[in-house]
Structure formats: structure tokens, C-alpha cells
Amino acid sequence: LMGYANPMTIRGPEWFAAECAKAGVDGVICVDIPPEEDAELGPDLRSAGISLxxxxxxxxxxxxxxxxxxxxxxxxxxxxxxxxxxxxxxxxxxxxxxxxxxxxxxxxxxxxxxxxxxxxxxxxxxxxxxxxxxxxxxxxxxxxxxxxxxxxxxxxxxxxxxxxxxxx
Incomplete structure (x- = not known):
């Protein structure tokens, strides 16, 4: 799944990761969050078994x-x-x-x-x-x-x- 930070984080990264997991998403590309700023999204994706x-x-x-x-x-x-x-x-x-x-x-x-x-x-x-x-x-x-x-x-x-x- 490729997209931008706002839709991925607006309801919280934990919610986003859970929804991705339910939908069968294997990996996420967030094009506008640099590695230095993904402390919120990255851990929740990893916890859900989704590649960053x-x-x-x-x-x-x-x-x-x-x-x-x-x-x-x-x-x-x-x-x-x-x-x-x-x-x-x-x-x-x-x-x-x-x-x-x-x-x-x-x-x-x-x-x-x-x-x-x-x-x-x-x-x-x-x-x-x-x-x-x-x-x-x-x-x-x-x-x-x-x-x-x-x-x-x-x-x-x-x-x-x-x-x-x-x-x-």
C-alpha cells in the first residue's frame, strides 16, 4: 500500500496498522515521512507484521x-x-x-x-x-x-x- 502520512495517521498509527492487517496488506510505503520521523507509524506496522x-x-x-x-x-x-x-x-x-x-x-x-x-x-x-x-x-x-x-x-x-x- 503506497500513500501519504495524513490518511495513515489521522486515526492513529495503531488503527491504521490494524486495518492494513485486516485487509491483508503486506507492506506500506509512506512517501512523505522520512525515516527520522516514522517513530509513530513504523513500530505499529512492525507489530502488525507489515513491512515498512x-x-x-x-x-x-x-x-x-x-x-x-x-x-x-x-x-x-x-x-x-x-x-x-x-x-x-x-x-x-x-x-x-x-x-x-x-x-x-x-x-x-x-x-x-x-x-x-x-x-x-x-x-x-x-x-x-x-x-x-x-x-x-x-x-x-x-x-x-x-x-x-x-x-x-x-x-x-x-x-x-x-x-x-x-x-x-
């Missing part, structure tokens, strides 16, 4: 990385580009270098996202990362097709999954 997944970016340097990794569980999400999700894609070479640097610092799986839109992009990233995250491309299909989005989203998801599996 953190983000690393191209600007996460060696000094900052241990702070990002502390108490991170499930996987580390590498945001491959700076900017708005879904609008651009990083060069594969820079992604490969970043994933190698992150893998040297943690045993957690590394998933790469932001700017991944096509099966070809997903396949290329799957060759260097443990996981591929596609969001905006699927959200756009929902926006385009509305109530009839299930079919197009299923087809796109199948094509992306096939591309990732064939890359392994």
Missing part, C-alpha cells in the same frame, strides 16, 4: 543510506528518477549502477520504479533488479477506460509480468 518499505533515490548518498535502511523491511524501493512519477525514465546504466550500490549495502530485495511504462522497460530493469514497479501507466489506463478498465489493465499487467518473467 522505504524509498532510495538517485540523490541518496552513502551517508544517508544507512538511515534509509534502518528498520526497512520487505524490500527497498529505488526511485529511478527525480521528478514526477511516470513522466520520464532513467538510463538503464544508471539504474544498474544504483542497484549494485544498494545491494552492496543491504540484503533486502531492490525494486525499481518511476518511469517504467512498457514491457520492454520492465524487462530491461528486471535483468538488474529484484522487482519492477509500474504504477502511472496502469493508473492512466483506469483514467482512460473508467468502469471498463479491468480488461485493459489485466492485459497490460499480463504483458508486463510476462516481460519480467522472460528476463529472468
Amino acid at each position: 518499505i522505504r524509498l532510495a533515490t538517485p540523490t541518496t548518498d552513502a551517508k544517508r543510506l544507512p538511515t534509509v535502511l534502518k528498520d526497512t523491511s520487505g524490500f527497498l524501493y529505488y526511485v529511478s528518477v527525480a521528478g514526477i512519477t511516470g513522466k520520464q525514465q532513467a538510463a538503464l546504466g544508471s539504474i544498474e549502477e544504483a542497484v549494485a550500490r544498494l545491494k552492496a549495502a543491504t540484503e533486502l530485495p531492490i525494486a525499481v520504479g518511476f518511469g517504467v511504462r512498457t514491457p520492454e522497460q520492465a524487462s530491461a530493469i528486471a535483468k538488474v533488479a529484484d522487482g519492477v514497479v509500474v504504477g502511472s501507466a496502469l493508473v492512466e489506463l483506469v483514467g482512460k477506460h473508467g468502469a471498463d478498465a479491468a480488461g485493459p489493465v489485466r492485459e497490460a499487467t499480463r504483458a508486463l509480468a510476462d516481460a519480467v518473467h522472460s528476463a529472468r
Whole structure:
């Protein structure tokens, strides 16, 4: 589950973690709480058996990385580009270098996202990362097709999954 702090904490982090557990959520990414400020949310998620997944970016340097990794569980999400999700894609070479640097610092799986839109992009990233995250491309299909989005989203998801599996 990926979202922002306000809806996650407005009723209290314990309530949020309990609701996530009831819904079968495995992991939470809270994009606007830095590691230094998650003292409320993190412990309740861990107590509920839910992974707290953190983000690393191209600007996460060696000094900052241990702070990002502390108490991170499930996987580390590498945001491959700076900017708005879904609008651009990083060069594969820079992604490969970043994933190698992150893998040297943690045993957690590394998933790469932001700017991944096509099966070809997903396949290329799957060759260097443990996981591929596609969001905006699927959200756009929902926006385009509305109530009839299930079919197009299923087809796109199948094509992306096939591309990732064939890359392994």
C-alpha cells in the first residue's frame, strides 16, 4: 500500500496498522515521512507484521543510506528518477549502477520504479533488479477506460509480468 502520512495517521498509527492487517496488506510505503520521523507509524506496522518499505533515490548518498535502511523491511524501493512519477525514465546504466550500490549495502530485495511504462522497460530493469514497479501507466489506463478498465489493465499487467518473467 503506497500513500501519504495524513490518511495513515489521522486515526492513529495503531488503527491504521490494524486495518492494513485486516485487509491483508503486506507492506506500506509512506512517501512523505522520512525515516527520522516514522517513530509513530513504523513500530505499529512492525507489530502488525507489515513491512515498512522505504524509498532510495538517485540523490541518496552513502551517508544517508544507512538511515534509509534502518528498520526497512520487505524490500527497498529505488526511485529511478527525480521528478514526477511516470513522466520520464532513467538510463538503464544508471539504474544498474544504483542497484549494485544498494545491494552492496543491504540484503533486502531492490525494486525499481518511476518511469517504467512498457514491457520492454520492465524487462530491461528486471535483468538488474529484484522487482519492477509500474504504477502511472496502469493508473492512466483506469483514467482512460473508467468502469471498463479491468480488461485493459489485466492485459497490460499480463504483458508486463510476462516481460519480467522472460528476463529472468
